[in-house]
Amino acid sequence: xxxxxxxxxxxxxxxxxxxxxxxxxxxxxxxxxxxxxxxxxxxxxxxxxxxxxxxxxxxxxxxxxxxxxxxxxxxxxxxxxxxxxxxxxxxxxxxxxxxxxxxxxxxxxxxxxx
Amino acid sequence: xxxxxxxxxxxxxxxxxxxxxxxxxxxxxxxxxxxxxxxxxxxxxxxxxxxxxxxxxxxxxxxxxxxxxxxxxxxxxxxxxxxxxxxxxxxxxxxxxxxxxxxxxxxxxxxxxxxxx
Numbered sequence: 001x002x003x004x005x006x007x008x009x010x011x012x013x014x015x016x017x018x019x020x021x022x023x024x025x026x027x028x029x030x031x032x033x034x035x036x037x038x039x040x041x042x043x044x045x046x047x048x049x050x051x052x053x054x055x056x057x058x059x060x061x062x063x064x065x066x067x068x069x070x071x072x073x074x075x076x077x078x079x080x081x082x083x084x085x086x087x088x089x090x091x092x093x094x095x096x097x098x099x100x101x102x103x104x105x106x107x108x109x110x111x112x113x114x
Numbered sequence: 115x116x117x118x119x120x121x122x123x124x125x126x127x128x129x130x131x132x133x134x135x136x137x138x139x140x141x142x143x144x145x146x147x148x149x150x151x152x153x154x155x156x157x158x159x160x161x162x163x164x165x166x167x168x169x170x171x172x173x174x175x176x177x178x179x180x181x182x183x184x185x186x187x188x189x190x191x192x193x194x195x196x197x198x199x200x201x202x203x204x205x206x207x208x209x210x211x212x213x214x215x216x217x218x219x220x221x222x223x224x225x226x227x228x229x230x231x
Binding site for chain 1: 118145147149154155156157158159162164172204206208210218219220221222223224225
């Protein structure tokens with residue numbers, strides 16, 4: 001039972017345009033959401049996060065939007081750059097005991113074309 | 115600079131052998147985690163620890179074990195390696211403080227690619 005889903009395995013975007021990566025979750029107890037970026041042969045690195053008390057968080061070119069009623073979050077990258085080509089994972093954590101564990105989606109491979 | 119390291123980076127072993135993957139962090143983090151990454155599954159949690167002498171099973175713990183004797187290390191042992199355990203393994207750590215202060219952000223090691231033949 002996949003509690004965090006990234007339904008698009010891959011996404012191709014032209015350099016300079018907006019990249020939108022999507023993530024859906026099923027567990028209403030999730031309280032905190034994170035996005036990670038992963039290059040080949042490296043470990044994932046933290047990108048941006050959002051608490052369930054917010055609906056938007058922005059950090060430079062990266063913005064995460066949270067729609068709790070739809071159980072959906074998205075990552076916007078504007079403008080997209082060649083160095084953004086990577087696999088992106090969304091992750092979620094719950095509350096209370098075990099809240100510090102993360103549940104990851106399957107990942108979306110983003111390719112930025114020059 | 116603080117870091118998290120994994121060794122070996124690549125390992126080939128035979129079915130039935132015991133294998134131990136090392137993870138060492140210098141962040142002084144309380145929490146440590148082991149994941150495996152497989153195509154189509156993303157990152158799945160194997161075992162995790164919230165402190166010394168504490169260990170817990172994750173989503174895919176069968177065939178794996180961990181022990182936490184100090185803050186810095188969480189070795190992952192495959193008791194009897196199987197071909198289904200061919201994967202890339204990642205270790206991660208977090209300080210476990212308030213999520214609003216970034217305490218839930220996990221820092222990952224570079225990974226170990228394990229092949230079981």
